[in-house]
Amino acid sequence: MVHTARLRHDSLAAPSSRNVPAKWLAAAAFAAIGLLAALAAQAQEAPPAPVVTVAKPLVRDIVEDDEFVGRFEAVDQVSLRSRVGGYLDQVHFQDGTLVKQGDLLFTIDQRPFKAALNQAQAQVDSAKTLVEFSKMQFERAETLSREGNIPVSTLDDRRREYLAAQAQLEGAEAALENASLDLEFTEIKAPFPGRVDRRLVSPGNLVQADQTVLTTIVSIDPIDFYFDIDERSYFAYARDARERGGVMQEGAGGVDVVVRVADRNEATFKGKLDFAENRLDEATGTMRVRARFDNKDGVLQPGMFGRINVPGSLPHPGVLLPDEAIGADQNRRIVFVVDEAGLISAKPVRTGPRIDGYRVIREGLTGEETVVINGLVRVRPGITVKPEMTTLPPKVEAEGQTQ
Numbered sequence: 001m002v003h004t005a006r007l008r009h010d011s012l013a014a015p016s017s018r019n020v021p022a023k024w025l026a027a028a029a030f031a032a033i034g035l036l037a038a039l040a041a042q043a044q045e046a047p048p049a050p051v052v053t054v055a056k057p058l059v060r061d062i063v064e065d066d067e068f069v070g071r072f073e074a075v076d077q078v079s080l081r082s083r084v085g086g087y088l089d090q091v092h093f094q095d096g097t098l099v100k101q102g103d104l105l106f107t108i109d110q111r112p113f114k115a116a117l118n119q120a121q122a123q124v125d126s127a128k129t130l131v132e133f134s135k136m137q138f139e140r141a142e143t144l145s146r147e148g149n150i151p152v153s154t155l156d157d158r159r160r161e162y163l164a165a166q167a168q169l170e171g172a173e174a175a176l177e178n179a180s181l182d183l184e185f186t187e188i189k190a191p192f193p194g195r196v197d198r199r200l201v202s203p204g205n206l207v208q209a210d211q212t213v214l215t216t217i218v219s220i221d222p223i224d225f226y227f228d229i230d231e232r233s234y235f236a237y238a239r240d241a242r243e244r245g246g247v248m249q250e251g252a253g254g255v256d257v258v259v260r261v262a263d264r265n266e267a268t269f270k271g272k273l274d275f276a277e278n279r280l281d282e283a284t285g286t287m288r289v290r291a292r293f294d295n296k297d298g299v300l301q302p303g304m305f306g307r308i309n310v311p312g313s314l315p316h317p318g319v320l321l322p323d324e325a326i327g328a329d330q331n332r333r334i335v336f337v338v339d340e341a342g343l344i345s346a347k348p349v350r351t352g353p354r355i356d357g358y359r360v361i362r363e364g365l366t367g368e369e370t371v372v373i374n375g376l377v378r379v380r381p382g383i384t385v386k387p388e389m390t391t392l393p394p395k396v397e398a399e400g401q402t403q
Helices: 001-011 020-046 111-147 154-185 231-244
Strands: 051-055 059-061 064-073 079-081 086-091 106-108 187-190 194-196 213-218 223-230 258-262 270-278 287-293 307-313 316-321 326-327 332-338 343-356 358-363 371-374 386-390
Touching: 051 079, 064 343, 111 154, 154 187, 223 231, 223 270, 223 307, 231 307, 316 343, 326 343
Parallel strands: 051 386
Antiparallel strands: 051 371, 059 316, 064 223, 064 307, 079 213, 086 106, 106 187, 194 213, 223 287, 258 270, 258 307, 270 287, 316 358, 326 332, 332 343, 332 371, 343 358
């Protein structure tokens, strides 16, 4: 019984490797070698070339813009004062409203001035009566003197009285005119159209002549924009102005400019240069320049800051690229150029302002190169890429675009 069980156990045991055929071992060895060779070939195979978007730069005649920061100021502005003293009687406007030229704004108590006018009128009437009487006396004396009934000295006295009466009448009439002006000055009117500020004096307060500020008025349309340019820019603008047949101090021939203000990046305001100061500031080396803008809707306000773009050159051929195609290498700007074989090389460039959504390339490119415009993170000098050619549109329309 014991022997039978042992035989059964031995018959169920796994066969030893010595019983495996040699051809099976050889096949397994060849399969392993093939697998290792495939893995090695796969490891040595080069990665696929990265796909990048390339395009030719735009080349066309451009006018480069310079950007300056400035402030809007009203063409006309006034601190309104009374020409006569007295107690303020009435205010005829609402704070902050638009007024027209000649609109009545304040009234000073007119009663004392009307009394002074009546008194001056009475003095004129009295002087006229005296002139008429002295004239009759003088004419009568002339007649009597010709007949020899009165001495010549009496005639001279009548002439003197007549001339003195005339002078007295002229003085009375001047006093009447002055009283009339004082009464007219009690009505304070807007000297020009614009927007009035709040009233600074309430009715019942004493107003000092030529001293008390009642309110302020600023004109709205048109509006001026002042900014400062450096000496180098002045020479460039003055040279271009002479070529246009203009003078820098007279607006450089009415150069068109564009200004943008805060919170309105999507909108631009177009105006013209119309004035520059006649000297440079000795302390700062800058010159103040003025541009004028239409402001019919009243959006632009005095005191508001803005950025103005001024043509900084005459028309000349320019190379344009999107900002996305321009990289940085430490302290210089570079672009990646692709040759016919797809090989990448870097070219340093000098950039300028933005025009129509593109960056001006002042130096470094001729416009014939093929430049990587999308996928800069996947390229570096010396590698080969798979370029996909595209064409840049004439103008990039983007909200909030700044030039």
